[in-house]
Each structure stands twice: as C-alpha cells, then as structure tokens.
Amino acid sequence: MDTSNSPTEPLEVVIVGGGIIGLVLTVGLLRVGVKVKVYEQAQGFREIGAGIAFTANAIRCMSLIDPAIPTALRSSGSVATSNGGEEDPNDYLRWIDGYDRQREDEPYQQRLLYKLDAGYKGFEGCRRDQFLEALVKIVPPGVIELRKRLETIEDRGKDKKLLLKFRDGTTTEADAGELMWEEVIGCDGVKSRVRQVLLGEDHAASHPRYTHCVAYRTLIPMAKAIEALGPYKAMNQHNHVGPNANLLHYPVANNTMINAVAFVRDPNEWPDDKQTVAQGTRDDVKAAFPGWCPAVQDLIDRFPDTLSKWAIFDLWDYPVPRYNGGRLCLAGDAAHATSPHHGAGACVGVEDALCLSTLMQEVVTETRGNPEVKEQALRAAFTTYDAIRRTRSQWVVNSSRRVCNLHQQREWADSSKLVRAETCFEEIKDRSLKIWHFNYDAMLNETRQGYKQKRAPSNGFVKNMTVY
Amino acid sequence: MDTSNSPTEPLEVVIVGGGIIGLVLTVGLLRVGVKVKVYEQAQGFREIGAGIAFTANAIRCMSLIDPAIPTALRSSGSVATSNGGEEDPNDYLRWIDGYDRQREDEPYQQRLLYKLDAGYKGFEGCRRDQFLEALVKIVPPGVIELRKRLETIEDRGKDKKLLLKFRDGTTTEADAGELMWEEVIGCDGVKSRVRQVLLGEDHAASHPRYTHCVAYRTLIPMAKAIEALGPYKAMNQHNHVGPNANLLHYPVANNTMINAVAFVRDPNEWPDDKQTVAQGTRDDVKAAFPGWCPAVQDLIDRFPDTLSKWAIFDLWDYPVPRYNGGRLCLAGDAAHATSPHHGAGACVGVEDALCLSTLMQEVVTETRGNPEVKEQALRAAFTTYDAIRRTRSQWVVNSSRRVCNLHQQREWADSSKLVRAETCFEEIKDRSLKIWHFNYDAMLNETRQGYKQKRAPSNGFVKNMTVY
Structure with missing residues (x-):
C-alpha cells in the first residue's frame, strides 16, 4: 500500500x-x-x-x-584542446579578425585581436x-x-x-x-x-525560443585546413569574428581534422521548433560571409556540399x-x-x-x-x-x-568603428x-x-x- | 636659449x-x-x-x-551616502521597481529588485x-x-x-x-x-557624441520627498527603474534634501554639441514617466516648474x-x-x-x-x-x-518579460x-x-x- x-x-x-x-x-x-x-x-x-x-x-x-x-x-x-607544446602548454582562446583586410599586399594576413589564457588543460574535449x-x-x-x-x-x-x-x-x-x-x-x-x-x-x-543564430558544423581534414589557414591557425583554436557571423574552429581527432562551426545571424523566424536541424549547403555558408578575408573564404570552400544547419534555441527570452x-x-x-x-x-x-x-x-x-x-x-x-x-x-x-x-557586431566591417569594436x-x-x-x-x-x-x-x- | x-x-x-x-x-x-x-x-x-x-x-x-x-x-x-545607522552602517545601492504596480490594493508598494552592498563608507559624497x-x-x-x-x-x-x-x-x-x-x-x-x-x-x-540620454536634476526638501516616497526610501539611495527612463535619488545636505536625477532616453539628436545644458520643465519629466507607479509620479509632482536638462555626451561611439x-x-x-x-x-x-x-x-x-x-x-x-x-x-x-x-529596458513594462528583466x-x-x-x-x-x-x-x- x-x-x-x-x-x-x-x-x-x-x-x-x-x-x-x-x-x-x-x-x-x-x-x-x-x-x-x-x-x-x-x-x-x-x-x-x-x-x-x-x-x-x-x-x-x-x-x-x-x-x-x-x-x-x-x-x-x-x-586538452591546446596544441601549445612544451614551451607553452596552456590553452588559449584566440579571436582573430575574419573580415578586415589589414594589408592589401598580404591579403591572407589576419590580425590577432585578443588571446585569453585558459590555463593548463583549460579545456578538455x-x-x-x-x-x-x-x-x-x-x-x-x-x-x-x-x-x-x-x-x-x-x-x-x-x-x-x-x-x-x-x-x-x-x-x-x-x-x-x-x-x-x-x-x-x-x-x-x-x-x-x-x-x-x-x-x-x-x-x-x-x-525555448529561436536565438536568431544558426550553426553550420563540419569536420575538415587537417591537410585541407592548412591549405586555407596555414599550419598555426589550423592547429590551434581560432574564432574569426566579423559582421553578422563568426567562424570557430579547433583541431580534433589527434590533429587529423579540424572541427569548424560557422555561426550565422538569421533575421528570420525558424519555421518549426520541433525540427531544429536542417540540411544546409556550402553556398548558404558562403553567402553568410560576404567580403570576408581570403583565409575564411578559402576555408569555407573546403566545406562539404551539404552539411548540418542547427537552429539554436535557448531560454533567454x-x-x-x-x-x-x-x-x-x-x-x-x-x-x-x-x-x-x-x-x-x-x-x-x-x-x-x-x-x-x-x-x-x-x-x-x-x-x-x-x-x-x-x-x-x-x-x-x-x-x-x-x-x-x-x-x-x-x-x-x-x-x-x-x-x-x-x-558578430557590424562594427567589425566599419573601419571607423574598429577601435570601439576591439x-x-x-x-x-x-x-x-x-x-x-x-x-x-x-x-x-x-x-x-x-x-x-x-x-x-x-x-x-x-x-x-x-x-x- | x-x-x-x-x-x-x-x-x-x-x-x-x-x-x-x-x-x-x-x-x-x-x-x-x-x-x-x-x-x-x-x-x-x-x-x-x-x-x-x-x-x-x-x-x-x-x-x-x-x-x-x-x-x-x-x-x-x-x-558617507549611507543612512544605515549603527545597526547596518554599510552603503547600499538599491534598485526598485518604478513602473510595475505590484498590488492593486496597495498602489504605493514598490518591489525592491536588488540591493548591493558597497561596504562601509562605500561612497563618500x-x-x-x-x-x-x-x-x-x-x-x-x-x-x-x-x-x-x-x-x-x-x-x-x-x-x-x-x-x-x-x-x-x-x-x-x-x-x-x-x-x-x-x-x-x-x-x-x-x-x-x-x-x-x-x-x-x-x-x-x-x-564626444550624444548618448541619447538626458538627465534632469533637482534638489527636493526632505519633508516633501517623504510625502512622496515615505521615510525609508527618501532617506536612502534608490534607483527606480522602468521603461526608457530611471529615477535616482539620495539624501544630501545632512538629510535635509534629496538629490533627484531623472535619466530619460531620447531618440532624437541633440541640436548643439556646444550647448549641452538646456532648460527643462516638470511637464517634460512627467511626460517621460507615463504610467509609472504613484510614488514616482508624486515625486515628480514635487519637482520645480523648470529645472536643468543635461544632455549626456561621452566617447563611447x-x-x-x-x-x-x-x-x-x-x-x-x-x-x-x-x-x-x-x-x-x-x-x-x-x-x-x-x-x-x-x-x-x-x-x-x-x-x-x-x-x-x-x-x-x-x-x-x-x-x-x-x-x-x-x-x-x-x-x-x-x-x-x-x-x-x-x-531602462522596455521589459520592465512587460509583465511577461519581468523574469528576464530581473x-x-x-x-x-x-x-x-x-x-x-x-x-x-x-x-x-x-x-x-x-x-x-x-x-x-x-x-x-x-x-x-x-x-x-
């Protein structure tokens, strides 16, 4: 009883x-x-x-x-997500300018905007x-x-x-x-x-409500990632920031691949809160990064033809x-x-x-x-x-x-606002x-x-x- | 030379x-x-x-x-800006609901939203x-x-x-x-x-650029302030928050007066950055606090007919x-x-x-x-x-x-958003x-x-x- x-x-x-x-x-x-x-x-x-x-x-x-x-x-x-090696074994988060062309003569040059020390084994993935x-x-x-x-x-x-x-x-x-x-x-x-x-x-x-941000996620073989980013960026976490989007990547699978995530602002509503994953295309991603620097464009070119598009929902509202x-x-x-x-x-x-x-x-x-x-x-x-x-x-x-x-502030694309953006x-x-x-x-x-x-x-x- | x-x-x-x-x-x-x-x-x-x-x-x-x-x-x-007395001599900042009517039967009741301890003699004015x-x-x-x-x-x-x-x-x-x-x-x-x-x-x-916020400042005799706010609020710093404005006050001059500042959002441009102080009126202030709780309205009723209106400029932009x-x-x-x-x-x-x-x-x-x-x-x-x-x-x-x-978030006036606002x-x-x-x-x-x-x-x- x-x-x-x-x-x-x-x-x-x-x-x-x-x-x-x-x-x-x-x-x-x-x-x-x-x-x-x-x-x-x-x-x-x-x-x-x-x-x-x-x-x-x-x-x-x-x-x-x-x-x-x-x-x-x-x-x-x-x-640990770090690849710092023995000289600098700490994990860092790095924010890098994904949009602004710093130098006409070196279009692949990107400025490191900020580097934050997360400590030894700051992250384990x-x-x-x-x-x-x-x-x-x-x-x-x-x-x-x-x-x-x-x-x-x-x-x-x-x-x-x-x-x-x-x-x-x-x-x-x-x-x-x-x-x-x-x-x-x-x-x-x-x-x-x-x-x-x-x-x-x-x-x-x-x-939960739509955050008006979607995430395109994919894995890219390290050799291809290095073609676009160079070895240092490919082997280390970087967050490329710019107007209305940001592109985050870090090495996974014992440095044989990078995990790349493109976060893209979406002004529209998401049609169906029951179905929050859709199929996206590389062209969708490319369209979300117009005018970004060549390294970012080259990396997106190495995305697969189709990939998952996640609508991000949360309890903020x-x-x-x-x-x-x-x-x-x-x-x-x-x-x-x-x-x-x-x-x-x-x-x-x-x-x-x-x-x-x-x-x-x-x-x-x-x-x-x-x-x-x-x-x-x-x-x-x-x-x-x-x-x-x-x-x-x-x-x-x-x-x-x-x-x-x-x-994702728009100021990243406005040279008169870069001082404030930083x-x-x-x-x-x-x-x-x-x-x-x-x-x-x-x-x-x-x-x-x-x-x-x-x-x-x-x-x-x-x-x-x-x-x- | x-x-x-x-x-x-x-x-x-x-x-x-x-x-x-x-x-x-x-x-x-x-x-x-x-x-x-x-x-x-x-x-x-x-x-x-x-x-x-x-x-x-x-x-x-x-x-x-x-x-x-x-x-x-x-x-x-x-x-010290505190009036805590011997039992609680610390200074506090207090945020209080200036807009929402908590109880129909007690229209003067305002909810204390947050109280932050600034320590002993946290502020000296x-x-x-x-x-x-x-x-x-x-x-x-x-x-x-x-x-x-x-x-x-x-x-x-x-x-x-x-x-x-x-x-x-x-x-x-x-x-x-x-x-x-x-x-x-x-x-x-x-x-x-x-x-x-x-x-x-x-x-x-x-x-410097206009912050799109103006401040109306005035001093009010303590007896009048107590009529509107009651003795506790009048004798202690309070920041009344609500949609598109906030009203801050604290006692000055050995508790014989309160200093009251009404901060009001202004969607317009300021006409002249050389002349950033203008004359405002009590009616201007009243118009900026529509539908706010009776205590706030009563306090504004005790503002002088005319008072200084400061356009706030800063270097944020x-x-x-x-x-x-x-x-x-x-x-x-x-x-x-x-x-x-x-x-x-x-x-x-x-x-x-x-x-x-x-x-x-x-x-x-x-x-x-x-x-x-x-x-x-x-x-x-x-x-x-x-x-x-x-x-x-x-x-x-x-x-x-x-x-x-x-x-000044608008959510203070939206009962469905109060949980988030807080x-x-x-x-x-x-x-x-x-x-x-x-x-x-x-x-x-x-x-x-x-x-x-x-x-x-x-x-x-x-x-x-x-x-x-």
Missing part, C-alpha cells in the same frame, strides 16, 4: 533524461546513498553533436561529485557519445531504462507517489517501495518535458522563474538551455549536479533515523538549489547571447573568467548553509528584508 | 584643466618632485553639478597619490566646488593660472619646448627653464582641447585610440568621458592620476643625475600609461552605457564590483614593470607574439 513508510528505506529520485548531466547527477546521487532511476527516451546513448569540451573548473566539479567521472571522461579519450558510454559503465545495471519518453507526471496527493506516464502507454511509480518520498529531476534538455509539467504547457518558459516546484526539479539545459557561444552549457549543468548531490547528501544525513522529516528536508533542499543556482545559470544564458552579439574584449574576458574561475567551494558552503538555515529557521536565520 | 639643459632642473609638466582630476594629478606630480603648471579656462573653480561621490576604492587611490587629498575631501564636508576649493588649498601658490583657455599647442621640434597658445592671445612656454623637457597632460574634460590637438580636429574621437602622442597625454574625461550611470567617471580619473604620478616618480628617479635619458624616459612613461589605463577606462565607458540600457542584476553586480574592487596594487606593479621593461628591453622583455 501507498501510505506505509519505512525508516530504513533510502531516498528515491527519478531522473528524466540520460544525457551527460542526467548521468553525472545519477553517479552523484548514488554516491551519497540515494536510490536512482533514470528514464531516457532514446533507444541508446546518442548525444547530438560530435564533440564537447569541459573547462578545468567543471572537471574539478566532476571530481567533487565522484572522482570516477573525470576518470570516465579521460577513459573516453578526452584531450571529447566525443559526446564516448563520454556517455563511459558514464554508463560506472552506473550500476538496472538504473537506466531506455525508450521511456515521458508524457505526464501525475501528483496524486501529499502521501502518495508521483505517477509517471510514458508515451508508449506504460506507467511507472517513481519508486518501488511504498510511502517513500519521490522526487523527479528533469535533466531532459532544451525541450524538457519535465519543465512543461512543472510550469504548464502554456507557460512561456515551457517553449523567457527564463524559468523557479527551478523547483512541488516534487519536481530541473537541472542542466532543462533549467537553463543556453546558446553555445561560451562553450559552457554542459559545464554549468555539472555545477547544478554538484549542488544537487551535496544537498541530497544533507537530506540523507538528516533523515537517517528521522524519516518523518523527509518531506520538509527535500523541500528545503530543492528550494535551496533554486536559490543557489538560478542566478548564475541564467546569467550564463544572457552572457552567451551577449558574447555572440559582440562576436574594446569588447575586456568584457569577453570578464565573462569567460566568471565561468572558468567559478568558486565552487563558496557555492558548496552557501548550499550547506542555505539548507541548514531553511531546516532550522529559528537558529540564527533572520530574513533581513526592508518592507516597502 | 632653448637648447641648454641643466641636470639639476626638475621635470616640468603643464596640466591643462583645473578640475578635480587636474588638481589631484597636480598634487601627485608635485609630491614626486615634478614642477607643475596648471592652466584653467574658467575665472574660478566652479565645477558643474552639485555633488559628486567617490568610492572607497578611489579614496584609497587618492591616499596613495597623497594623503592630503582625502584629508581635503573630508575637510570639504564629504559624508561632497559638493564639487567645495572639494575643488579644498584641493586648491594644498597646491602651492603660483601653480594654477586661471582664465587660460587653450587654443593650440605648437611643437617646434625635438629640442625645443612646446608652445601653448591661449584664446586671449597670450602665449606661454610650457616651463620657464630652458631646454627642460616639457609635457602637456590634458585634464580638460569631455570637450578636451588637448584631445583635439593630439588627434586632430577631424578625428572622430575629437568630438568613438573611443580615443591612444592616450598619448608626442609630448601630449590625456587623463580623466579628456581621455575617456563617460556617461554617469556607474557614478564612476571621476573615480576612474583618480586611477589615471595614480598611474601617472607613479610613472613620473619612476622618471624622476631615473633621470636624477641622468638628464640625457629624460626624453626616452618620458616616452616610456606615457606609453606605459596608455597600455595600463586604456582598456579599463574604456570598459567603464562601455559599461556605463550598458547599465543604462539595463536600467536577471540583469547579476551583470550589474559584476560590473559594479569591477569598479569598486579595483586592484590598484596590481595596477601599480604592472605600471612599474611596464616602465622598467620599456626602459631596459633587452633585460628580459621578450615580445611573445604569434606572427600571422
């Missing part, structure tokens, strides 16, 4: 979505003694997009969640699918269930479990035990169904007002889907997972022997999570849009360092303090608000 | 402009042993604008320039004219010459002094000694003549490409005139003065007994100054524009802290190192640039 309650049973949480954040969180919750079930809609673990890079900071967060996670990352073949496979290996058998596309979550009342319904007609209770508290954490990405259930389908934040509600909670892109211009979306999701794992450890500790406070403890945990995480993660969404605007890099630096130098120790202290204050409000927690 | 040179004569510098930055720099240069002459166009020391506030950080920079400067500031009647008078008192007699409006600066060749020509027809040599090196530092404000001489009158940065050139150099608004939305324009100028004083101390030390290196030493000093100061000070110009846009405060916080927590020790280390590297390029200074 539903209403019994055993003090010896563990906390149970359902995670909807078996992507990177879902699985990192799964590992974290299992480690602190929470029973976890993961429901993933796909038939297997196929992440979209060839590669993903994590900052050194995010990898340290992974270590705090469980040292097995960075081990999995490295076993999946992650490598891997193939998404390989990292996911490595993560699956550190999750015990039976935790992950595939082909489960969530339809609804039914709240049947205070002392009853949540009922999850899936599109294939099956239903499941969130845990097998009886009268245990159940939670659902949505890690189901930009088009999160859990978010829709939490906010209602009519809520503006239930539907309508941010999620709260990351928790009832027994539901959101993490990763489900909470704060961002455009990719900081390369930080997954990193911020890892921070979420660290915060949630820490909170659930507090709940496990407090409710051990005191199962009657489980509900209040869980509510305190998720309210604290929302308070700790929402501001920073929504800042990243805003900031990613902002740096895209700076990368002043943008102080801001880009600050924004990047805020992501890279995240003080996760401070976050964890605030997390534990916030939880304890909510659990013992009479013990020293005074809400010092001015009444207006 | 012009070409003699005595090793015992001090360095000599002309400062054009006897405003706050010009006089702070004067005190700093005198302290390190430079002979200074100040030419000010006005008949006396009348700074525009009633009040000015300095951050605690800027006051610490003043102390490093000369402890007599903060003493002068405090002797001029500066007070004073009357500009009184601070200037106090600064004049610590400058020796004969240094400052009034009624000298600069017309041109004539460079008569390498071994000759600069010739300054003034509008009244008089000319002067930059120093009275012969064959001394002469420098001119322009501290002559947003409409700097030295900047025009340095860049040429046709240069875009020679002419066309930043100065270099702060030095030949024997000329720019500091303060002359280098980086900013809009006032961070309240940081003068603070950044104080940082300039600290950097320049430090560099001139290096030059004085190096050239003592080695007068033959004076020219190279001065060139190294001003090139270092440009490298150290330009990025940060131009960032402030950009950032001030940016926070104005955030204060995400702006994380960015406003970061920008404010970057100003308030400036690491002047690091700046001074970089300043001294930069100078030494330029003076001894073979001793360890390798320019590590990638060739493209």
Whole structure:
C-alpha cells in the first residue's frame, strides 16, 4: 500500500533524461546513498553533436561529485584542446579578425585581436557519445531504462507517489517501495518535458525560443585546413569574428581534422521548433560571409556540399522563474538551455549536479533515523538549489547571447568603428573568467548553509528584508 | 636659449584643466618632485553639478597619490551616502521597481529588485566646488593660472619646448627653464582641447557624441520627498527603474534634501554639441514617466516648474585610440568621458592620476643625475600609461552605457518579460564590483614593470607574439 513508510528505506529520485548531466547527477546521487532511476527516451546513448569540451573548473566539479567521472571522461579519450607544446602548454582562446583586410599586399594576413589564457588543460574535449558510454559503465545495471519518453507526471496527493506516464502507454511509480518520498529531476534538455509539467504547457518558459543564430558544423581534414589557414591557425583554436557571423574552429581527432562551426545571424523566424536541424549547403555558408578575408573564404570552400544547419534555441527570452516546484526539479539545459557561444552549457549543468548531490547528501544525513522529516528536508533542499543556482545559470544564458552579439557586431566591417569594436574584449574576458574561475567551494558552503538555515529557521536565520 | 639643459632642473609638466582630476594629478606630480603648471579656462573653480561621490576604492587611490587629498575631501564636508545607522552602517545601492504596480490594493508598494552592498563608507559624497576649493588649498601658490583657455599647442621640434597658445592671445612656454623637457597632460574634460590637438580636429574621437540620454536634476526638501516616497526610501539611495527612463535619488545636505536625477532616453539628436545644458520643465519629466507607479509620479509632482536638462555626451561611439602622442597625454574625461550611470567617471580619473604620478616618480628617479635619458624616459612613461589605463577606462565607458540600457529596458513594462528583466542584476553586480574592487596594487606593479621593461628591453622583455 501507498501510505506505509519505512525508516530504513533510502531516498528515491527519478531522473528524466540520460544525457551527460542526467548521468553525472545519477553517479552523484548514488554516491551519497540515494536510490536512482533514470528514464531516457532514446533507444541508446546518442548525444547530438560530435564533440564537447569541459573547462578545468567543471572537471574539478566532476571530481567533487565522484572522482570516477573525470576518470570516465579521460577513459573516453578526452584531450586538452591546446596544441601549445612544451614551451607553452596552456590553452588559449584566440579571436582573430575574419573580415578586415589589414594589408592589401598580404591579403591572407589576419590580425590577432585578443588571446585569453585558459590555463593548463583549460579545456578538455571529447566525443559526446564516448563520454556517455563511459558514464554508463560506472552506473550500476538496472538504473537506466531506455525508450521511456515521458508524457505526464501525475501528483496524486501529499502521501502518495508521483505517477509517471510514458508515451508508449506504460506507467511507472517513481519508486518501488511504498510511502517513500519521490522526487523527479528533469535533466531532459532544451525541450524538457519535465519543465512543461512543472510550469504548464502554456507557460512561456515551457517553449525555448529561436536565438536568431544558426550553426553550420563540419569536420575538415587537417591537410585541407592548412591549405586555407596555414599550419598555426589550423592547429590551434581560432574564432574569426566579423559582421553578422563568426567562424570557430579547433583541431580534433589527434590533429587529423579540424572541427569548424560557422555561426550565422538569421533575421528570420525558424519555421518549426520541433525540427531544429536542417540540411544546409556550402553556398548558404558562403553567402553568410560576404567580403570576408581570403583565409575564411578559402576555408569555407573546403566545406562539404551539404552539411548540418542547427537552429539554436535557448531560454533567454523567457527564463524559468523557479527551478523547483512541488516534487519536481530541473537541472542542466532543462533549467537553463543556453546558446553555445561560451562553450559552457554542459559545464554549468555539472555545477547544478554538484549542488544537487551535496544537498541530497544533507537530506540523507538528516533523515537517517528521522524519516518523518523527509518531506520538509527535500523541500528545503530543492528550494535551496533554486536559490543557489538560478542566478548564475541564467546569467550564463544572457552572457552567451551577449558574447555572440559582440562576436558578430557590424562594427567589425566599419573601419571607423574598429577601435570601439576591439574594446569588447575586456568584457569577453570578464565573462569567460566568471565561468572558468567559478568558486565552487563558496557555492558548496552557501548550499550547506542555505539548507541548514531553511531546516532550522529559528537558529540564527533572520530574513533581513526592508518592507516597502 | 632653448637648447641648454641643466641636470639639476626638475621635470616640468603643464596640466591643462583645473578640475578635480587636474588638481589631484597636480598634487601627485608635485609630491614626486615634478614642477607643475596648471592652466584653467574658467575665472574660478566652479565645477558643474552639485555633488559628486567617490568610492572607497578611489579614496584609497587618492591616499596613495597623497594623503592630503582625502584629508581635503573630508575637510570639504564629504559624508558617507549611507543612512544605515549603527545597526547596518554599510552603503547600499538599491534598485526598485518604478513602473510595475505590484498590488492593486496597495498602489504605493514598490518591489525592491536588488540591493548591493558597497561596504562601509562605500561612497563618500561632497559638493564639487567645495572639494575643488579644498584641493586648491594644498597646491602651492603660483601653480594654477586661471582664465587660460587653450587654443593650440605648437611643437617646434625635438629640442625645443612646446608652445601653448591661449584664446586671449597670450602665449606661454610650457616651463620657464630652458631646454627642460616639457609635457602637456590634458585634464580638460569631455570637450578636451588637448584631445583635439593630439588627434586632430577631424578625428572622430575629437568630438564626444550624444548618448541619447538626458538627465534632469533637482534638489527636493526632505519633508516633501517623504510625502512622496515615505521615510525609508527618501532617506536612502534608490534607483527606480522602468521603461526608457530611471529615477535616482539620495539624501544630501545632512538629510535635509534629496538629490533627484531623472535619466530619460531620447531618440532624437541633440541640436548643439556646444550647448549641452538646456532648460527643462516638470511637464517634460512627467511626460517621460507615463504610467509609472504613484510614488514616482508624486515625486515628480514635487519637482520645480523648470529645472536643468543635461544632455549626456561621452566617447563611447568613438573611443580615443591612444592616450598619448608626442609630448601630449590625456587623463580623466579628456581621455575617456563617460556617461554617469556607474557614478564612476571621476573615480576612474583618480586611477589615471595614480598611474601617472607613479610613472613620473619612476622618471624622476631615473633621470636624477641622468638628464640625457629624460626624453626616452618620458616616452616610456606615457606609453606605459596608455597600455595600463586604456582598456579599463574604456570598459567603464562601455559599461556605463550598458547599465543604462539595463536600467531602462522596455521589459520592465512587460509583465511577461519581468523574469528576464530581473536577471540583469547579476551583470550589474559584476560590473559594479569591477569598479569598486579595483586592484590598484596590481595596477601599480604592472605600471612599474611596464616602465622598467620599456626602459631596459633587452633585460628580459621578450615580445611573445604569434606572427600571422
């Protein structure tokens, strides 16, 4: 029966979505003694997009969640994105003038606008699918269930479990035990169904919006890339900036290829938010870089005839007002889907997972022997999570849009405005360092303090608000 | 004769402009042993604008320039802008919803959107004219010459002094000694003549541009302010934000009045960049705050019938490409005139003065007994100054524009966008802290190192640039 309650049973949480954040969180919750079930809609673990890079900071967060996670990352073949060699082993981000012809006599010359030191192994990149496979290996058998596309979550009342319904007609209770508290954490990405259930389908934040930027992605053999860019640029990350577009590339696959991404501003609406990937052509890309410098044109000439065109959607227009509600909670892109211009979306999701794992450890500790406070403890945990995480993660969404605007400012094509255009890099630096130098120790202290204050409000927690 | 040179004569510098930055720099240069002459166009020391506030950080920079400067500031009647009292003595910036009616039943209720702790005595405010008078008192007699409006600066060749020509027809040599090196530092404000001489009158940065924002300023007796705002808001700084405008106020004159500034977006061009102050009316202000909450409307009702309307000009559109050139150099608004939305324009100028004083101390030390290196030493000093100061000070110009846009975003009037609008405060916080927590020790280390590297390029200074 539903209403019994055993003090010896563990906390149970359902995670909807078996992507990177879902699985990192799964590992974290299992480690602190929470029973976890993961429901993933796909038939297997196929992440979209060839590669993903994590900052050194995010990898340290992974270590705090469980040292097995960075081990999995490295076993999946992650490598530092730097090619600096022994003399300068640090990773750098480089912004280079993609538009302006600096010298008539040397049309291939491009000016390095800014170089930002990301530190030793500042980024480590891997193939998404390989990292996911490595993560699956550190999750015990039976935790992950595939082909489960969530339809609804039914709240049947205070002392009853949540009922999850899936599109294939099956239903499941969130845990097998009886009268245990159940939670659902949505890690189901930009088009999160859990978010829709939490906010209602009519809520503006239930539907991500078009950023009016598309990304054309392709891989180019290194020899061809060197023909266009020369060896130094081809072997190192560069972001070519210019009016209404930017072209980012970096070496992958042990320097045998470069990954090239052309981000292009699009004034039009995207026709179908269900279908956000279309086929593009090299001619489309060429048309988006009119008058750019010869190196950029030559590189685009080496793009394949057809390639994927990704419409970038995010939650900038309508941010999620709260990351928790009832027994539901959101993490990763489900909470704060961002455009990719900081390369930080997954990193911020890892921070979420660290915060949630820490909170659930507090709940496990407090409710051990005191199962009657489980509900209040869980509510305190998720309210604290929302308070700790929402501001920073929504800042990243805003900031990613902002740096895209700076990368693609029209001033790059106006020689009278170049001095101003270049002043943008102080801001880009600050924004990047805020992501890279995240003080996760401070976050964890605030997390534990916030939880304890909510659990013992009479013990020293005074809400010092001015009444207006 | 012009070409003699005595090793015992001090360095000599002309400062054009006897405003706050010009006089702070004067005190700093005198302290390190430079002979200074100040030419000010006005008949006396009348700074525009009633009040000015300095951050605690800027006051610490003043102390490093000369402890007599903060003493002068405090002797001029500066007070902390906080009214927190003993329980909470820190200064805060407060952003409050000026537009949205939160509750129909309590139309005067306004939501506090964000509160930012500026620390103990985070700001100290004073009357500009009184601070200037106090600064004049610590400058020796004969240094400052009034009624000298600069017309041109004539460079008569390498071994000759600069010739300054003034509008009244008089000319002067930059120093009275012969064959001394002469420098001119322009501290002559947003409409700097030295900047025009340095860049040429046709240069875009020679002419500040309209920010499309006007400021209406007035003082209101405290009793009237309390009628509109209630005692708490009236007695503490508040920034009421809303669509296309914001209304800032804080107590002055020992809490007997509030200083109220209405910033209003203006889509039109400003007719005359020579005449940037006009007369406005209360009705103009009222028209700029349509539909705002009753407290704001009531406060504007207490504005005088007519009041000053300031067109805000800055150097955002066309930043100065270099702060030095030949024997000329720019500091303060002359280098980086900013809009006032961070309240940081003068603070950044104080940082300039600290950097320049430090560099001139290096030059004085190096050239003592080695007068033959004076020219190279001065060139190294001003090139270092440009490298150290330009990025940060131009960032402030950009950032001030940016926070104005955030204060005045139209989303404040769109209830469906309020969640997003409020995400702006994380960015406003970061920008404010970057100003308030400036690491002047690091700046001074970089300043001294930069100078030494330029003076001894073979001793360890390798320019590590990638060739493209």
